[in-house]
Amino acid sequence: MSEHSERTSEGQLRRALSALRHDPLALTGSVVLALLVVVGVAGSWLAPSGINEVDVDRMLQPPSWSHPFGTDELGRDVLSRVMVAARVSLQVGLVSVGIALAVGVTLGLFAGYYRGWLDNVLMRCMDVLFAFPVLLLAVAIVAVLGPGLLTATVAIGVVYTPIFARVTRAGVLSVREQVFVRAAVSIGASDLRIMRRHVLPNIAAPLIVQTSLSLAFAILSEAALSFLGLGVQPPAPAWGRMLYDGRGFVTEAWWLGFFPGAAIFLTVLAFNLVGDALRDVLDPRQLTVSEARRSAT
Template identity: 90%
Template structure:
């Protein structure tokens, strides 16, 4: 089974390398990681260096992205804000993945009343619009980076719970799982050795797609003043600050908006490609087409 999974992983990587949109998305994400890691060193100026003589200057050689209403360099703030978006996206989706996958595993494997109780709880969370529930959680806990991570993690937990449960319900009926049960293997061993490896593909795809929506949610919270608090830079907050200068200083909203757009697009391109190459039906069709040529 390990050799089969390795072979499937190699085929998936080969398919990704021959998918131009996926490669472009991966390049953008790699650049984002580099910028997020080294943004403070790459920034040409301090993110909060105020210079009233340089207020609202358009893009130039000195300031490629222009300056804001306080004379701060927009490029520097966009670069440093990338780290915040990555942190919120990765941590919040990590929370949703761990909690949601745990709930889905228990609900799908044990079923019965355990399944009903856990999944009805997830249905309650699903009943709320994502942004509205995130705003409510932040309003209770108070605005800030940590609360934004928790809020976004909570609202995306039901998605991972449902994806995991659906996979577990399918896998637990397979012959190899029944064989493991018949020889007396413990539930923990069955879940760890047989269930989790066979539901990893949809979880990987869901994680990549959820990262895009988590970054959008963080930008929305920051735009509403409930996410990252000034003077720390955040793409959503920069959009909020630039909304009053649309006609006078278009660059204030354009560059942070473009950063959000490119990041979300890159995650979606990679996520869509992963969904295609990790879909067993696509792999089967690919093998069939190769065997007929």
């Protein structure tokens, strides 16, 4: 990696870590996400009961010391199911955004660097995907491939690919004209080497921000697909599916929908808080605004 790119990446990392430490909201979001990861990884061991442990004698019991989140219509412990479902949401969010990041960044790099007909073809394809509402396109893909965790993950990855492609292309268009990129071209460096070692490190900041924000929307999309019966299939627990199952018990068993909904809310809020903090630090336009405000005061 070039010295300029290395300094840029290190400076961005230091600013990001500093923002998370000194911003109370971002720090709170980071703590919530850390707890979510722990629950997602160890939920099966931490859960007080089995997720499919049916007991009709204790069905629809309200929250208590023995069942802090109550029980559902089959007598299953809601807390255990919410904890285990965290793994599903994290898995779908991370894998789907990983797919979108890998494919979108690759397409955006080639489109922005080579321009011409390749740029036109790739970006027009992205525009077609981008024209569809996210959830509608995801539902259409799952309907074609069949419901399930894998197809829901792939569908969410596909619908978020155009966002990463656009963000990457915009960054490449500005970086490719920089002096250090021209210098690398002049000494005969290959295109792939230039993109990997000079272009990509210098557009990492907006990609990091977009990744953190997309994780929140991917989890929301997974919950929506599961609510519609197109995501995780019973008896496996999923926050969206638990909301669907609890919709018929709103008046007599409010806890069935409240706790899965609260889990979705807190997770998405935590990702958004961290994403906003990263955007304030890593986005050059935000930095310019912040510096102007400090100068004015």
